[in-house]
Every structure is written in structure tokens, then in C-alpha cells.
């Protein structure tokens with residue numbers, strides 16, 4: 338089996354991407370953020386207090402003939418930006434891009450933090466991390482990818498996220514039409530449940546490539562690219578008027594400044610992030626100060642290769658044993 342679905346940016350700066358997912362019988366369509374940095378599949382639902390729902394589509398288990406309450410099971414998750422949600426669990430049929438799983442744990446939110454309520458175009462998340470990270474208790478549940486594995490033609494899913502455009506997620510196959518050249522693979526460690534791997538180094542603009550292994554997680558659910566302070570200061574040193582603002586919580590610069598590209602290595606391969614991806618957004622609609630798409634990971638305890646980096650490549654998440662991750666040009 339295979340599946341293929343769109344990855345649609347939810348706003349004009351690609352702050353997150355959503356993918357149509359059908360749940361239940363008859364199918365209820367929700368727009369979920371496929372997130373390789375977590376492993377819970379949770380949705381706005383008929384159990385979410387109406388005061389916390391503002392325009393989202395909801396999943397109503399009572400309207401699905403195939404829904405089954407997973408008795409006595411609850412979940413609670415906290416994300417890197419401080420947002421969170423919690424609730425109960427149903428099992429139901431769920432499909433992404435024509436790929437169906439019969440008995441997927443669908444975590445129904447009974448409480449969501451305000452940042453989720455405020456984001457009307459996001460109806461929940463589909464975690465595509467390793468199932469060890471799943472927060473359902475007393476027994477943890479499998480991700481959609483882990484449930485689909487036995488029926489997949491190939492134990493992979495791929496992410497083709499695009500800059501200011503709709504990309505795609507494919508399950509069970511690597512679409513030769515979506516990339517050029519070869520795929521450069523590197524080892525993944527499942528600790529502690531993220532797609533953790535290393536970069537072989539980096540370069541700022543046309544500068545020399547710095548060979549240094551940088552460990553981090555490829556996380557489709559994180560907007561920006563977070564790297565060590567040494568790397569980030571080397572980058573913004575090349576940007577007129579850039580400063581690390583306590584007020585804005587990161588590197589900002591005059592929107593008129595010209596930015597260098599940023600290149601990262603996957604083993605011998607090199608991927609260059611265009612300057613436009615790093616000139617992320619104005620700090621407010623009328624401001625002439627812009628916020629960088631490359632920020633420091635100090636304080637996070639981990640480097641995060643978020644969408645700013647991932648959209649510069651075609652990425653293969655391979656669930657083989659041992660797992661590996663591949664990057665190709667597109």
C-alpha cells in the first residue's frame with residue numbers, strides 16, 4: 338500500500354503545514370500538522386470545550402460507526418513552544434492520502450492551550466516520531482506510520498515541504514519524480530524517540546564549509562532552524578544591523594539587509610537554504626525589522642532541523658532496521 342497527501346502552509350510565512358486526514362465512518366476530514374518531532378495523534382473533538390474551539394473542524398466519535406472508546410486511557414502532551422493539550426482516546430479508522438489504518442488511536446482533546454484555540458486552520462497533530470514518545474497511559478499507542486508499516490510497499494515516508502507553496506507527504510514509496518540526483522542517507526538514533534541524526538557541517542554564504550558534526554532532530558512540526566550559538570553568530574555576523582534581541586527572543590535584522598545563504602551537510606552531500614527562507618518574517622506587519630529563520634538552540638538542549646531547513650530538500654524518513662534519514666535535492 339501507499340499514500341500521498343498535500344502539505345499545505347497555514348499562512349503566508351509557512352508557520353506550519355497541514356494535511357487532510359479522514360477519521361471515522363462516514364469519513365470526517367480534519368487538517369492535521371504531521372509532526373516528526375512528536376508521537377501523539379490528537380484532534381479537536383466533540384469533547385473539546387466549545388470555549389476552546391474557534392473555527393477548527395472537530396472529530397465527533399458519536400457520529401462514527403467504527404469508533405471505539407479506549408476505556409480508561411488518557412494522554413497529556415507539552416510541546417517545545419510551551420503549548421499543550423490533553424484528553425481521552427478512541428480507536429477508529431483513519432486515512433491519509435488513500436492509505437488506511439483500521440484501528441488508529443485518535444486522541445480526543447478535552448483541553449487545548451490558547452495557542453491551539455487561536456490557530457483555526459489547525460485541527461490537531463499527527464505525530465510521526467517513534468512510538469516510544471507517545472503519551473497515552475496506561476498503555477502507549479502506535480503512530481499512524483507504525484500502524485501502517487505492515488501494509489506499506491516500503492517502510493518509509495517522505496516529506497517534500499515547500500517555501501510558500503503546497504508540498505506533499507508520501508507513505509510507502511519514494512517518488513523519483515520529486516527529487517534529483519541521489520539521496521544522501523545518514524544514521525538515525527531513536528533516542529529518545531525523535532528522528533535524531535547529525536549534520537556533517539555547515540557553511541555561511543560562500544564561506545568555507547566547516548566540517549563539524551552537529552547532532553539534532555529533523556522535526557517537520559517546528560517552524561524554524563535552531564543551531565548552536567557559534568554557528569548562528571557566524572551567520573548573523575554577515576548581516577548588517579543584525580542583533581540577538583532579548584525583546585524579540587532571537588536574532589532580528591533590518592528587513593532591507595541582504596542575507597547570506599546557509600548550507601548544511603548530510604555526509605558528503607550539501608544542501609543550501611536560500612536567504613529568502615531565513616528572512617523569515619516582519620516582527621509586525623508594518624515593521625521594518627525582520628525575525629530570522631535561523632535561531633540559537635542554546636537553552637533547548639537539542640538542535641532542531643525544522644521546516645526552514647527541511648523545505649530545502651526532499652527528505653526520506655526510513656523506518657528500516659536500523660532507521661535512517663535521507664536528503665535529496667529537488
Ligand SMILES: Cc1c(C=O)c(-c2nnc3c4c(C[n+]5cc6c(C)n(C)c(C)c6c(Cl)n5)n(C)c(C)c4cnn23)c(C)n1C
Nearest residue numbers: 352353370374416417418419420456459558559560561637
Ligand atoms: C524548542 C522549540 C520548539 C520545538 O518544536 C518550537 C516550535 N516551533 N514551532 C513549533 C510548533 C508548531 C508550529 N507553529 C509555530 C507557531 C508560532 C511560532 N506561532 C506564532 C504560531 C501561530 C504557530 C503555529 Cl500555528 N504553529 N506547532 C503547531 C506546535 C504544536 C509547535 C511546538 N513547538 N514549536 C519553539 C518555538 N521552540 C523554542
